[in-house]
Amino acid sequence: MTHLRSELRQRAEELIALYPRRRSAMLPLLHLAQEQDGYLSDEAMAEVAELTGTTPAEVRGTAAFYDMFHLEPVGRYVVGVCTNIACLLAGGEELLAHAGRTLGCSVGGTSPDGLFTLEETECLADCNIAPVVQVNHRYVRTTTPELFDALIEDLRQGRLDHDVPPHGTLIRVRRSGGLRVEREELAAERAEARAARDARAATEAN
Amino acid sequence: MATLDAPRIVTSRATYADSHTLSRYLDTGGYQALRQALTMFPEQVAAQVDAASLLGRGGAGFPAGRKWSMLRKSPVSYLVVNGDESEPATFKDHFLVERDPHQLVEGVIIAAFALQVTQAFIFLRGEFALGLERVQQAVNEAYEHGALGRRIFGSSFSLDIVVHPGAGAYICGEETALIEALEGKRGFPRIKPPFFPAVTGLYGEPTVVNNVETMSNLPWIVQHGGAAFAALGAGRSTGTRLFALAGRVRNPGVFEIEMVKNTFRDLIFDPRLGGGIIDDRRVKAIIPGGVSAPWFGPELLDLPLGQDEVGERGSMLGSGSIVVMDETSCVVRAAWRITKFFSRESCGQCTPCREGSGWLERILYRLEHGGGRLEDVDLLLDLSDNIAPGLTWPPQQTTICVLGSSIPSSIHAAISMFRDDFYEHVEHEGCPHD
Amino acid sequence: MTDQTRTTVSITLNGRAIESPVGELLIEAAERAGVYVPRFCYHPRMEPVGVCRMCLVEVDGPRGATLQPACFIRVSDGMSVNTESDKVKKAQDGVLEFLLANHPLDCPVCDKGGECPLQDQTLVHGSGETRFVEEKRHFVKPIEIGPLVLLDRERCIQCSRCTRFAAEVAGDAQIDFAGRGDLIEVAPSPNQPFDSVFSGNTVQICPVGALTAKPYRFTARPWDLEQVESTCTACAVGCRIAVQSAGNRLTRVLGVDSDPVNHGWLCDKGRFTLESVDGHADAADPLDPRTRITEPMVRREGQLVAATWGEALAAAATLLRDAAATPGGVGAIGGASLTNEGAFAWSRFLRDVLASEHVDAQYGDGLDATLIQALPRATISEAASAATVVTITGDLREELPVLFLRLRAGVASGATNLVEFAAGPSALRDLARVVLAVRPGETALVAEALAGASAPHGPRVDEADLATVRNLLGESGRGVVFVVGRANLAEHPGVVETAILRLARRYPEATFLPALRRGNVAGALDMGLAPGLRPGRGFDAGVSGRDALAQLDALASGEQRALLMLGGGLLGNVTDVDHAIVALQRAAIVAVTGHGDAALAYADVVLPATVQHERSGTVTNLEGRVTAVAAKLAAPGSAWSDVAIASELAEELGRHLGLSSIEVAAKTIEETTGYPALSVLTDVVAEGVVVGRDERFARRPLDPMAIPGIRSADSVGLASFGGDTLTLDVSRTGSTVSATLDDVTVADIAIPPFDAYALSLFVGRRLYDGGVAVRGSSALGELVSSTTLSLNHVDLDRLGAAVGDLVTVRGPRGTVELPVALDDQLARGVAGVTFGTLARDGANALATLMDRNAVTVQVRLETR
Numbered sequence A: 001m002t003h004l005r006s007e008l009r010q011r012a013e014e015l016i017a018l019y020p021r022r023r024s025a026m027l028p029l030l031h032l033a034q035e036q037d038g039y040l041s042d043e044a045m046a047e048v049a050e051l052t053g054t055t056p057a058e059v060r061g062t063a064a065f066y067d068m069f070h071l072e073p074v075g076r077y078v079v080g081v082c083t084n085i086a087c088l089l090a091g092g093e094e095l096l097a098h099a100g101r102t103l104g105c106s107v108g109g110t111s112p113d114g115l116f117t118l119e120e121t122e123c124l125a126d127c128n129i130a131p132v133v134q135v136n137h138r139y140v141r142t143t144t145p146e147l148f149d150a151l152i153e154d155l156r157q158g159r160l161d162h163d164v165p166p167h168g169t170l171i172r173v174r175r176s177g178g179l180r181v182e183r184e185e186l187a188a189e190r191a192e193a194r195a196a197r198d199a200r201a202a203t204e205a206n
Numbered sequence B: 001m002a003t004l005d006a007p008r009i010v011t012s013r014a015t016y017a018d019s020h021t022l023s024r025y026l027d028t029g030g031y032q033a034l035r036q037a038l039t040m041f042p043e044q045v046a047a048q049v050d051a052a053s054l055l056g057r058g059g060a061g062f063p064a065g066r067k068w069s070m071l072r073k074s075p076v077s078y079l080v081v082n083g084d085e086s087e088p089a090t091f092k093d094h095f096l097v098e099r100d101p102h103q104l105v106e107g108v109i110i111a112a113f114a115l116q117v118t119q120a121f122i123f124l125r126g127e128f129a130l131g132l133e134r135v136q137q138a139v140n141e142a143y144e145h146g147a148l149g150r151r152i153f154g155s156s157f158s159l160d161i162v163v164h165p166g167a168g169a170y171i172c173g174e175e176t177a178l179i180e181a182l183e184g185k186r187g188f189p190r191i192k193p194p195f196f197p198a199v200t201g202l203y204g205e206p207t208v209v210n211n212v213e214t215m216s217n218l219p220w221i222v223q224h225g226g227a228a229f230a231a232l233g234a235g236r237s238t239g240t241r242l243f244a245l246a247g248r249v250r251n252p253g254v255f256e257i258e259m260v261k262n263t264f265r266d267l268i269f270d271p272r273l274g275g276g277i278i279d280d281r282r283v284k285a286i287i288p289g290g291v292s293a294p295w296f297g298p299e300l301l302d303l304p305l306g307q308d309e310v311g312e313r314g315s316m317l318g319s320g321s322i323v324v325m326d327e328t329s330c331v332v333r334a335a336w337r338i339t340k341f342f343s344r345e346s347c348g349q350c351t352p353c354r355e356g357s358g359w360l361e362r363i364l365y366r367l368e369h370g371g372g373r374l375e376d377v378d379l380l381l382d383l384s385d386n387i388a389p390g391l392t393w394p395p396q397q398t399t400i401c402v403l404g405s406s407i408p409s410s411i412h413a414a415i416s417m418f419r420d421d422f423y424e425h426v427e428h429e430g431c432p433h434d
Numbered sequence C: 001m002t003d004q005t006r007t008t009v010s011i012t013l014n015g016r017a018i019e020s021p022v023g024e025l026l027i028e029a030a031e032r033a034g035v036y037v038p039r040f041c042y043h044p045r046m047e048p049v050g051v052c053r054m055c056l057v058e059v060d061g062p063r064g065a066t067l068q069p070a071c072f073i074r075v076s077d078g079m080s081v082n083t084e085s086d087k088v089k090k091a092q093d094g095v096l097e098f099l100l101a102n103h104p105l106d107c108p109v110c111d112k113g114g115e116c117p118l119q120d121q122t123l124v125h126g127s128g129e130t131r132f133v134e135e136k137r138h139f140v141k142p143i144e145i146g147p148l149v150l151l152d153r154e155r156c157i158q159c160s161r162c163t164r165f166a167a168e169v170a171g172d173a174q175i176d177f178a179g180r181g182d183l184i185e186v187a188p189s190p191n192q193p194f195d196s197v198f199s200g201n202t203v204q205i206c207p208v209g210a211l212t213a214k215p216y217r218f219t220a221r222p223w224d225l226e227q228v229e230s231t232c233t234a235c236a237v238g239c240r241i242a243v244q245s246a247g248n249r250l251t252r253v254l255g256v257d258s259d260p261v262n263h264g265w266l267c268d269k270g271r272f273t274l275e276s277v278d279g280h281a282d283a284a285d286p287l288d289p290r291t292r293i294t295e296p297m298v299r300r301e302g303q304l305v306a307a308t309w310g311e312a313l314a315a316a317a318t319l320l321r322d323a324a325a326t327p328g329g330v331g332a333i334g335g336a337s338l339t340n341e342g343a344f345a346w347s348r349f350l351r352d353v354l355a356s357e358h359v360d361a362q363y364g365d366g367l368d369a370t371l372i373q374a375l376p377r378a379t380i381s382e383a384a385s386a387a388t389v390v391t392i393t394g395d396l397r398e399e400l401p402v403l404f405l406r407l408r409a410g411v412a413s414g415a416t417n418l419v420e421f422a423a424g425p426s427a428l429r430d431l432a433r434v435v436l437a438v439r440p441g442e443t444a445l446v447a448e449a450l451a452g453a454s455a456p457h458g459p460r461v462d463e464a465d466l467a468t469v470r471n472l473l474g475e476s477g478r479g480v481v482f483v484v485g486r487a488n489l490a491e492h493p494g495v496v497e498t499a500i501l502r503l504a505r506r507y508p509e510a511t512f513l514p515a516l517r518r519g520n521v522a523g524a525l526d527m528g529l530a531p532g533l534r535p536g537r538g539f540d541a542g543v544s545g546r547d548a549l550a551q552l553d554a555l556a557s558g559e560q561r562a563l564l565m566l567g568g569g570l571l572g573n574v575t576d577v578d579h580a581i582v583a584l585q586r587a588a589i590v591a592v593t594g595h596g597d598a599a600l601a602y603a604d605v606v607l608p609a610t611v612q613h614e615r616s617g618t619v620t621n622l623e624g625r626v627t628a629v630a631a632k633l634a635a636p637g638s639a640w641s642d643v644a645i646a647s648e649l650a651e652e653l654g655r656h657l658g659l660s661s662i663e664v665a666a667k668t669i670e671e672t673t674g675y676p677a678l679s680v681l682t683d684v685v686a687e688g689v690v691v692g693r694d695e696r697f698a699r700r701p702l703d704p705m706a707i708p709g710i711r712s713a714d715s716v717g718l719a720s721f722g723g724d725t726l727t728l729d730v731s732r733t734g735s736t737v738s739a740t741l742d743d744v745t746v747a748d749i750a751i752p753p754f755d756a757y758a759l760s761l762f763v764g765r766r767l768y769d770g771g772v773a774v775r776g777s778s779a780l781g782e783l784v785s786s787t788t789l790s791l792n793h794v795d796l797d798r799l800g801a802a803v804g805d806l807v808t809v810r811g812p813r814g815t816v817e818l819p820v821a822l823d824d825q826l827a828r829g830v831a832g833v834t835f836g837t838l839a840r841d842g843a844n845a846l847a848t849l850m851d852r853n854a855v856t857v858q859v860r861l862e863t864r
């Protein structure tokens, strides 16, 4: 019995196959585990350890380095408000304070209904529409308290379900082409190509 | 008035709503450059890039052609594209990956061909969920179109591209930390030497790391020739460049303009670009190249937007982001917020950065929120000096990577330019702007 | 104009020209030149990482002088380095101030206080006052991260020594950094505690008091400690150690960096068995391993009662003399826990006084003594750097842990190819280039297949694998080291002995490292404690005697009437306990031991002997390296050294051994056999001497942070000698005949056909077995696992059992019930049981399951 559901487990194997070394699939696999549970459970991390040939301590240590991975359960919507320099100059701190009031939780906390987790983020690279808000890592282009409250209402009503999938779902597009070929095969191909090139260079030189 | 007659090199499609689709890309000449490159020798493609004098757009401004020529010849080597864009107020790569993912993919294939690399990775910032989907879609379409995979367009060249999501850590923009993340580890920057991944990179093999914008320039350079690119701009700063303008300007955004031919003032005030300061206030300070860069005062507004021009004045064009502060902006608060960013993003492996950033942040927090002491100002400078000895530019460092030595930039600049503002915060027991 | 062949470079250090080997780290070059560069993260036995930044020095480069970490930069010709400039001083002071910013000021209550480099550096460099006025970082106080180690995160300075040790040296990253920036912390995974058998090393190398060892916490203050350098005898690797005590109580053992042996590392068994040495204050039962035997005892009316030495020696002499009157009436078993001097004394006593050749330091769980002595011996370092190393042993991490570390380092570096004869589980498996699956009973067949001729009923080994291994072994085995021992105790020793002999003959240039496990077993054999052997690694083809198992048979049948038991542990080490008990019951037993032991239930006379850390002398490790052990404590009660006991017993029997003291014994060994003893005993600074090579190794300096700040009672190790000072000049006159492969005969083995309906028994060992050393220490005692029956998942599925279910195991002599465990490193058709652990009901399951006369043991399983 694996902790990952079978289709995710299969996807995990596919992801691993893309890389020259298993461990390289660490971040994609953690995203995948989070897609299933919304956060990284100990069981999920143990399974990622097994899949990547690492230890559970290494997986946990790696996951805990990155802000996007949650080691504790979070709300269905993770709301990030940026207060970094450009947003600061555009009122990011005030918007964050407002968000806390609307959601009824402090930064890092989850709203009483369990739907929303509020985060203060670093620059989200969309500074021309500041202050920047992301929900589940989708830009919602919500810059004022009024727009923010309307957004929360839309999310509550499920009106944004397509644009804002549940937390943890990062890439909905599955890779379709070109699974990795073996090194030896490529090396042979390259040698052939080089020979062809040299031959062509030789004829052009004449 | 800004000079805006240069061709649009990387933003030519941006005005189309469907600019990210394969059909629009093909309709607008997409993948022609790749077809053309495949008829050339790889060295010839590289020579064009060298001739273009294309400076890296990720921050350090190292010439792409030179970097490529350092790639140790080895049976296995990799190309890694840096799309981690997390330098505060930088949002040009975000623009490129969402608006023109095929241009990026084509650029990567061209670079891989020039380098004769058969495996490339596009590392994208994890928070770019839409960008990740678009680039993955573009990669998938490129495979279907025959532009990726085995024997591209019938040539003998094969390439695989893997789109790799980051997971929220600024330090992964540093190329060796990025490589660690690609190896499935914490983003701990590697200690130097070796100084370049081109010597030892991913899995210990030679690796070229280039920025998204750097790659996106390649289709144009192949089609129009390196010389045409080099004819734009001046000196070492050739071609056009994306500038991300933010802060107290009327019209923040990403603008592609010719290098050197325009000044900070042109960019900020031209109505076709920044459109001037909100409420027509006065510029107090600008950050010319991302928050790692020392600030400029209004007296340098007429400096041309060129790598060496800015470098000679003690700062850098860096990631091409320009933040404008006006007289309503509190510089102490800005310095505090920037330091808080570095403190949160320090990877934590080396002492001066890990402990220094947190300590500096706490002092600045006290100054801004009450509880500051007069001696704190010099303490800030002395602690900064313990991270970047001498507080010179470019900085010396006691740290492993330049994140550490970038921390003092804003603190040192803010204190040098506005020491009195700091004292005012002490007297006022907090921020007088509040 | 650099000369390609140059092996050194010239650098300028603080204006002084020095020469340094090519590629040396700046910090090491400086240290050799007498310039100490402060450091925290650097450790000489791990890859440099340059993270703490304490070692910043100014290095002149193309862009002027820049600050560089001395621990990471390697010397290059013409380099100019300044370690004392104002800029360096400011940078180092800055780093120290940063480290202290969040560091708690709890030195007075910290275990590390008094031996803490951070504290020391602060005293040297620190400004004395803090500029940090904010609240310090807070974490919940010490958390248990494993059964033996606690972590105080507030004290951690993130040097990564512990995490690097776990990943890089032990190869098992059970702890790692978690988090980022100044919130970064060392952490295990919630579903796997830090229970590595090497966990204590992280405590030793932690430069601050962040990691502490449960057994040592709060037991002593460093400035109360006195220490001597010695050798660990918990197993046959012979790691160099510093033994520390406060008052007359042992408090701590630390690893000492010995280049040829342990590189500073220890296993937790060696590190934490101190308690078992001293004995427990409240234990008095002579059958309890926690009891320290301090007085002679004789059996009167069925009870062991205290006696004077005179009474006890007289009683022992009478028993032995009576038994010796019949030919073959007396013999000795044991001796692997003695020093060489003790073993020598008993060897002389047996031969010269009792005229007996029935003597054996092994318990039937080792290899034929003549074979061991005849094999061309490899050193640990040779094995760790061999082109190819072949292991025909049990799991080295469980049996000889630091040998595992050394081999692992060589294999992990890519320099050494590892070939495993995989009989059971092994922690090296993942690193092996080729794994040859060996089912119980087939070791010799696989060896035969390798050696060239295909075996008649060929084992199921992949022909391609065999070809690869043959290729690695080459024509003559040059550069190949075989590590040989008993992987499977349920397999007749003749099987593996046949295999070894065949390989040794086929590959004459290969060398062998015997993976014998017990303390000083190699020294005991070298002193002649086995039939046919003579002191000085000598051999006498003309005699034959009974080994341990033959003696037990002879005792049980009444043919042998008395047994001299040298050291404890016999019943814990023979596979057939029931049979051994019968043997002991029938005979007169004279026991010489320092600790309580179950076998004393059958002893007629008990003579209390000094034990490790109470006696000086020499020991020999598995590679044949002779090193000194030192006395740190005075012996308790009236315990005597084995040399003294043997001499006095001889006197009692009217003979004179001429061994009036340990030093005289050492001198006699050296003079009569040429075997190094006195010269090693009086010169512990050397790394010891490998017998047969007589090499001396340049010693690596101690890591200054390994044993910081502790006053040494005798810095060169030896407690003061009593008696006359002896001259170092020993004339080496002795010469003995060495065993050669031609002298070796091994049992002729017929391998029974494989029974498809049964499973073959695999019996391996664990480090934390139920032995004296482990059960005698409260910290380790809790780690002894109970007996399980392990299967791989295919057999588990076939059985229809789940992990933890009780199954009935039917062996040749009865049935036992054991819980099942999963172990996919076992081959299909093999059932694994651990030796020396106890089943839930306290029974020794193996007594029922094993059959020591059989080549292999078949068991059948039934679920309930």
Ligand SMILES: Cc1cc2nc3c(=O)[nH]c(=O)nc-3n(C[C@H](O)[C@H](O)[C@H](O)COP(=O)(O)O)c2cc1C
Residues within 6 Å of the ligand: B055, B056, B057, B058, B059, B060, B061, B062, B064, B082, B083, B084, B085, B086, B087, B170, B171, B172, B173, B174, B175, B176, B209, B210, B211, B212, B214, B401, B402, B403
């Ligand atoms: C702390 C730090 C953060 C960085 N972040 C980025 C980044 O987000 N994107 C980027 O392209 N380069 C970033 N860089 C620069 C890269 O290390 C590297 O120089 C660049 O990707 C090379 O590409 P280029 O030559 O095309 O500019 C960063 C450097 C440092 C020190």
Ligand code: SF4
Residues within 6 Å of the ligand: B171, B188, B189, B345, B346, B347, B348, B349, B350, B351, B353, B354, B399, B400, B401, B402, B403, B404, B405
């Ligand atoms: S300078 Fe900061 S980010 Fe860079 S290695 Fe050191 S701790 Fe990490």
Ligand code: FES
Residues within 6 Å of the ligand: C038, C039, C040, C041, C042, C049, C050, C051, C052, C053, C054, C055, C056, C069, C070, C071, C072
């Ligand atoms: S950086 Fe050199 S000892 Fe830590």
